[in-house]
Amino acid sequence: xxxxxxxxxxxxxxxxxxxxxxxxxxxxxxxxxxxxxxxxxxxxxxxxxxxxxxxxxxxxxxxxxxxxxxxxxxxxxxxxxxxxxxxxxxxxxxxxxxxxxxxxxxxxxxxxxxxxxxxxxxxxxxxxxxxxxxxxxxxxxxxxxxxxxxxxxxxxxxxxxxxxxxxxxxxxxxxxxxxxxxxxxxxxxxxxxxxxxxxxxxxxxxxxxxxxxxxxxxxxxxxxxxxxxxxxxxxxxxxxxxxxxxxxxxxxxxxxxxxxxxxxxxxxxxxxxxxxxxxxxxxxxxxxxxxxxxxxxxxxxxxxxxxxxxxxxxxxxxxxxxxxxxxxxxxxxxxxxxxxxxxxxxxxxxxxxxxxxxxxxxxxxxxxxxxxxxxxxxxxxxxxxxxxxxxxxxxxxxxxxxxxxxxxxxxxxxxxxxxxxxxxxxxxxxxxxxxxxxxxxxxxxxxxxxxxxxxxxxxxxxxx
Amino acid sequence: xxxxxxxxxxxxxxxxxxxxxxxxxxxxxxxxxxxxxxxxxxxxxxxxxxxxxxxxxxxxxxxxxxxxxxxxxxxxxxxxxxxxxxxxxxxxxxxxxxxxxxxxxxxxxxxxxxxxxxxxxxxxxxxxxxxxxxxxxxxxxxxxxxxxxxxxxxxxxxxxxxxxxxxxxxxxxxxxxxxxxxxxxxxxxxxxxxxxxxxxxxxxx
Numbered sequence: 291x292x293x294x295x296x297x298x299x300x301x302x303x304x305x306x307x308x309x310x311x312x313x314x315x316x317x318x319x320x321x322x323x324x325x326x327x328x329x330x331x332x333x334x335x336x337x338x339x340x341x342x343x344x345x346x347x348x349x350x351x352x353x354x355x356x357x358x359x360x361x362x363x364x365x366x367x368x369x370x371x372x373x374x375x376x377x378x379x380x381x382x383x384x385x386x387x388x389x390x391x392x393x394x395x396x397x398x399x400x401x402x403x404x405x406x407x408x409x410x411x412x413x414x415x416x417x418x419x420x421x422x423x424x425x426x427x428x429x430x431x432x433x434x435x436x437x438x439x440x441x442x443x444x445x446x447x448x449x450x451x452x453x454x455x456x457x458x459x460x461x462x463x464x465x466x467x468x469x470x471x472x473x474x475x476x477x478x479x480x481x482x483x484x485x486x487x488x489x490x491x492x493x494x495x496x497x498x499x500x501x502x503x504x505x506x507x508x509x510x511x512x513x514x515x516x517x518x519x520x521x522x523x524x525x526x527x528x529x530x531x532x533x534x535x536x537x538x539x540x541x542x543x544x545x546x547x548x549x550x551x552x553x554x555x556x557x558x559x560x561x562x563x564x565x566x567x568x569x570x571x572x573x574x575x576x577x578x579x580x581x582x583x584x585x586x587x588x589x590x591x592x593x594x595x596x597x598x599x600x601x602x603x604x605x606x607x608x609x610x611x612x613x614x615x616x617x618x619x620x621x622x623x624x625x626x627x628x629x630x631x632x633x634x635x636x637x638x639x640x641x642x643x644x645x646x647x648x649x650x651x652x653x654x655x656x657x658x659x660x661x662x663x664x665x666x667x668x669x670x671x672x673x674x675x676x677x678x679x680x681x682x683x684x685x686x687x688x689x690x691x692x693x694x695x696x697x698x699x700x701x702x703x704x705x706x707x708x709x710x711x712x713x714x715x716x717x718x719x720x721x722x723x724x725x726x727x728x729x730x731x732x733x734x735x736x737x738x739x740x741x742x743x744x745x746x747x748x749x750x751x752x753x754x
Numbered sequence: 755x756x757x758x759x760x761x762x763x764x765x766x767x768x769x770x771x772x773x774x775x776x777x778x779x780x781x782x783x784x785x786x787x788x789x790x791x792x793x794x795x796x797x798x799x800x801x802x803x804x805x806x807x808x809x810x811x812x813x814x815x816x817x818x819x820x821x822x823x824x825x826x827x828x829x830x831x832x833x834x835x836x837x838x839x840x841x842x843x844x845x846x847x848x849x850x851x852x853x854x855x856x857x858x859x860x861x862x863x864x865x866x867x868x869x870x871x872x873x874x875x876x877x878x879x880x881x882x883x884x885x886x887x888x889x890x891x892x893x894x895x896x897x898x899x900x901x902x903x904x905x906x907x908x909x910x911x912x913x914x915x916x917x918x919x920x921x922x923x924x925x926x927x928x929x930x931x932x933x934x935x936x937x938x939x940x941x942x943x944x945x946x947x948x949x950x951x952x953x954x955x956x957x958x959x
Contacts, residue, residue, distance in 0.1 A: 551915075552919030661769045
């Protein structure tokens with residue numbers, strides 16, 4: 291018997307080269323989060339000492355890539371009417387190129403000559419080696435005011451200028467009450483005010499779901515152990531600390547799905563508006579239900595995809611048959627902002643849309659090929675993941691402020707409904723404005739759009 | 755700051771100034787590490803910034819594994835240059851000898867500075883592979899060599915990324931960041947060589 295096995299093994303070895311591959315293994319902490327090797331006070335002192343330099347480097351990187359100036363569109367506000375929408379292509383071209391000259395080159399030429407604008411490449415976390423969740427100042431201040439809970443990190447601050455984040459607090463639209471419009475009353479929903487704001491608007495099940503979504507639980511950087519980045523023993527983080535009012539405040543994190551640390555791409559918080567129509571969840575994980583995502587997000591995702599580390603910090607395991615569905619049902623009644631120019635089919639109403647918007651729709655459906663993935667009839671989604679193969683345009687493996695820039699692989703198609711409300715754009719927030727996204731797809735899809743076509747596409751997306 | 759400088763020797767002042775200059779570097783590169791992985795007793799250049807040649811556990815692990823991989827790389831390339839009759843494989847092997855030798859020297863210097871015991875020859879895993887490869891011939895050898903190269907470069911790419919994210923010594927992380935694009939290019943080249951050895955419909959020209 292043993293001899294037979296051995297003979298069989300030999301055959302396998304000889305026939306399959308792969309079996310000959312080297313047995314060298316990578317270190318375990320390339321997958322698992324290592325424990326800190328120093329007491330918190332020392333780590334904190336070093337982190338605080340580094341902070342100014344960390345922020346300066348990221349600012350340099352942003353300024354090298356992007357134009358961060360305040361150039362709002364003249365007459366365009368986000369849905370709540372409280373924040374202006376930033377205009378203009380903000381990604382900086384490489385010396386000696388124009389958008390048109392770039393679009394006339396092949397991907398190989400752009401890669402070999404190093405001409406891809408750095409702003410199109412993956413955006414690093416403000417401190418890639420540490421990573422973790424980072425909240426914008428408006429969220430930190432409001433949670434401190436209402437709950438006296440601390441969301442500030444001692445090692446990093448939020449890196450993008452406030453001009454390029456969603457309005458705060460964002461409006462809330464309910465599928466169960468379209469006639470009411472925004473029900474937020476200009477407030478940020480928290481555990482301190484949700485009941486008073488929402489009783490009578492929601493069912494008991496929805497209210498209980500909302501309570502859970504607003505209850506803080508320990509997380510990777512906000513917990514009570516020495517492995518944290520908050521000065522105090524933190525109460526933790528709530529779901530809506532990132533998905534502020536079920537939209538997004540542009541809080542960012544790193545993908546839980548990739549190792550080692552240097553390869554983990556940045557994640558910009560997605561809006562939960564219109565979640566009821568989505569079939570796949572997460573830019574990479576493709577989880578098949580809101581329930582799955584909710585349960586998992588609590589369990590390990592904002593623990594960086596490390597269930598071992600989560601266990602140590604006091605993980606919350608919401609009950610699948612009772613609590614998770616209530617959290618899901620609450621999320622599933624959050625609507626997109628109204629788009630009065632759209633027909634039930636997702637097409638523009640010609641009696642309401644401008645000439646430029648209608649022209650943009652034609653580009654979107656035709657020459658621009660956008661509708662191949664952003665299908666108007668299904669909330670501009672196709673419930674698929676697509677690989678845009680941006681790596682055709684740049685040499686992979688370069689390191690930018692700690693992030694190793696690698697192919698993104700397939701990423702979920704995002705909706706374009708209400709898109710004007712959710713800068714920055716793309717899964718990592720690398721693009722600041724809608725004109726940036728048009729230049730991006732013009733290049734990546736090889737569209738050769740004219741300037742008027744590009745402008746009409748932006749006008750069209752503002753109407754969605 | 756001035757007060758702290760006063761008792762220092764001129765050499766130390768120059769050292770501080772030059773690390774300060776290094777810090778005004780552009781954001782291209784590995785960035786700051788996570789001090790949660792900084793071992794006790796680490797000397798600092800300035801507050802919070804580990805001095806040069808202050809290695810953490812990840813640096814050492816990286817150096818040990820990279821040295822093994824690097825030694826093997828050259829040995830295997832030389833074996834392939836002797837054994838293979840295939841032009842693409844031979845060319846690949848020559849490139850590996852050429853491009854890994856320089857990197858190996860730099861890794862060896864770091865390993866020495868980190869106080870790692872010197873490592874000669876192949877580690878047991880690579881030795882076993884070497885023994886098996888030496889018994890093969892012709893197409894079987896070529897296939898097995900290129901397969902092992904692909905696996906080795908996959909591991910090496912992840913290992914370099916590990917050092918970039920978890921290492922502490924700025925220069926060593928810089929070396930890892932510098933080598934990574936080349937290693938990924940080697941991997942792609944090896945994939946290309948494999949395609950020439952195993953013609954399929956997908957890569958028919």
